[in-house]
Amino acid sequence: MRKIFLALVVCLLCSAVSADVIVLDLSKPAEAIEYNEQGVWRDVYKDEAFVQSQGFRFSHVSSSPHYYNGFVASRSTTVLESANFDDQFGCMARGGVSGEGSPYLVAYWDAYAESLSIERSCEVTFPAPYYTAGFYVCNNPYTYYAIQKGNSYAAQFEQGAWLKLIVHGIDTSGNEAGTVEHYLADYRSEKPEAWTLNKSWEWVDLSTLGKVSSLYFTMESSDQGERSMKTPAYFCPDRLMVLTAPASVDESLATTTKLYYDRVAGAVRVESAEPMEAAVYNMRGALVMRQRVEGTASLDLSDTPSGVYIVRCGGKSLKIVK
Known part of the structure; x- marks a missing residue:
């Protein structure tokens, strides 16, 4: 919980x-x-x-x-x-x-x-x-x-x-x-x-x-x-x-964004129909990684410490445990 x-x-x-x-x-x-x-x-x-x-x-x-x-x-x-x-x-x-x-x-x-x-x-x-x-x-x-x-x-x-x-x-x-x-x-x-x-x-x-x-x-x-x-x-x-500002989710972007976690490679694959930014946060809310996505991208998390992370892109989020 x-x-x-x-x-x-x-x-x-x-x-x-x-x-x-x-x-x-x-x-x-x-x-x-x-x-x-x-x-x-x-x-x-x-x-x-x-x-x-x-x-x-x-x-x-x-x-x-x-x-x-x-x-x-x-x-x-x-x-x-x-x-x-x-x-x-x-x-x-x-x-x-x-x-x-x-x-x-x-x-x-x-x-x-x-x-x-x-x-x-x-x-x-x-x-x-x-x-x-x-x-x-x-x-x-x-x-x-x-x-x-x-x-x-x-x-x-x-x-x-x-x-x-x-x-x-x-x-x-x-x-x-x-x-x-x-x-x-x-x-x-x-x-x-x-x-x-x-x-x-x-x-x-x-x-x-x-x-x-x-x-x-x-x-x-x-x-x-x-x-x-x-x-x-x-x-x-x-x-x-x-x-300092309210949180919001762009539902139109969320429907065109896909996130997949490849546990073997230690990377998150991002697919987006529109150019946008992907970000990775740890469970304390600290930014771990930020990367521009145009079409597809791979976020390499292989060198990050074991733990729980949230990947956010285009109003969609993915929780991973490594």
Whole structure:
């Protein structure tokens, strides 16, 4: 299922003929991010400090030396399995989408603080309205092990329990454009083998939100307290992707374009009735190859690393696994 979601978003990105794709990359922030010895952002308990990268600004509030809500940058690889606060700055993948030790965000949603203020505790604002594509999400260790083992406040999950992240899009008029829900833990099935508990990076498709000026995040859990849910309200996002123009598919070109994958030769054969450009993208949305096609062409992928790729040409796409 994860591969299907990823293929869909890359197809969406590739079909945006005149659109630029903007991807969050915390290794190249707008302002330098300093980390402590544990790999956690040094400004985690500094008020009026924000993580900013690729034009995205992530909310952050700290009202005391031991409290924050919003987003924190981290590159911690530590997972203590404690089901407690000492595991709040990590990620179950032990790094961002780029690999172990690479930077990512940790978010803490404080429902009670948000209820006392007009400010959203977990919000990302854009420098201009963008068309949302999606982002990756992974569970935080504090949340993960509280679900798996329980602690003095949160219940261990059993059949019927669930935790979900809700993404809200805000349009250019300041109104809610829609929401997208993603389950970080889902024990609703009567069959234990069908239960899911996120521990790796999963793609969340936001394309249905359309053009928005900001996103904010809330959470819901089956383990609910008087003021907020009892399950720790942490999650880890990375690689937020947006487009500067809407994606589109030229159906007339798609009907005259054919794509074939020759696994033995490690090449994709492209046939097109009209001159056009073919492009190959990896599953992170990065362009791997671009080639002009006039009639027929062969895209040689024999030297590319093993993995999943999307070939896009004339409004038609082909997913290959090599």
